[in-house]
Amino acid sequence: MEKIGIIRCEKNETTCPLVGCIKPIAGKAQAYKDYEDPQLMGVFTCRCPGDNVVELAGIMKKKGIEFIHFPTCLFSTKTEDGWASEPGGFCGKLPELMKAVHEATGLPVVAGTGHLPKGHIVEVVK
Template identity: 30%
Template sequence: MKRIAVLRCLKSSSRCSGAGCLKILFNKDKVYSKYKEEDIQLAAFWTCNGCDDISLGDEEGLRRKIASMERSSVDVVHLSHCVFKKNTDGSEEVCPQVRAIVSELEKIGVRVEKGF
């Protein structure tokens, strides 16, 4: 069984229920579902700790979240589309705060993927 976590943006969480991410994750009929033939378990649905004027906790709180991913034996963390910011040329890149989280997750051996 594949243990999955979804990471989303704190700013977006003020206006998003996460229903779209969950719908995509559990809709086995969609061709784009990477887990169409696998059993999956949602191990975590979490937010970054924010940036700029919107912030949740501190560095220690974020470290506890990352440690929780390790303790929970998460196989892969999927980055919700809301953690990507559009550049002026239309390309997307992950925000700096989430980029730092990705780096920490990869250090403990957790695979990170964009979306689903």
């Protein structure tokens, strides 16, 4: 079993219940397709400008989480034709935050959850 943690963004925490991020876990789809038995173990909310993200990831690691995912909406935008990588998502600092989380925890950090843009290659910092 792979223990998954999701760190979401405060910018949509009151409008998105994470259904699109969580539902693909059970079907091993989207950004979870390479896991044998992914299980969601926890969710935290990052506060801009991301100063708390390393602390959140550290807590997740202490609780046994093995992989940290950042939702697709942080780097992509929902359009009439589906999700698109351009013009970008909620977080302009995502690459920096992913690197900081990995360096602090040693855990693989994944950009993406569900509803990936067509042709998107999942980025993993490890």
